[in-house]
Amino acid sequence: MTEVGANPTAAAADGRLAGTIAISFANVTFMFDQVVRGTRDAAAEPPIxxxxxxxxxxxxxxxxxVEAHGITFSGNITSAAVQVHNNDAGITADMDARQALLRSINLETVRE
Known part of the structure; x- marks a missing residue:
């Protein structure tokens, strides 16, 4: 039997990092358009x-x-971290199954 686990604190930190990276995706469509138009004006002869x-x-x-995926990526990671935390907290509170698991339950609080 294989167990699947995640560290919600580390996942939340990765979600915040992805959010920081996602900020750089904002307006990439506009910037791409500006580069294409600038290149057209600077380098191209009128016929081309x-x-x-x-x-x-x-x-x-x-x-x-790409811009949309970059922006939603952070939210997906953060949401997964919260779900892992909630699942672990629920197991501990409702079933007291801590000793039955092969790994420690992640009880760290996920902070946004």
Missing amino acids: QPGYLSYGEQFMTTIAE
């Missing part, structure tokens, strides 16, 4: 300038998805 905008439009949806 529409190609830069076409390139930007082609990848804008993908960039927007």
Whole structure:
């Protein structure tokens, strides 16, 4: 039999770190558009300038998805940490199964 466990305190810290990283994802779609337009204006001859905008439009949806994933990633990790904490606390309070487990129950408080 295999046990699955997690440390909610470490997971919450990772969630906060992911949140810090996610902040850098904010407005990445806007920045991508600005880079494409700036490159078009600075480097392209008029006959090929529409190609830069076409390139930007082609990848804008993908960039927007990356931005959205980066922002939701932090919330998912933090939510999982809270669920692990609640599960461990519930087992301890309701079943007093601490001695029956092969690992220590994580009783640290998850702080946001």
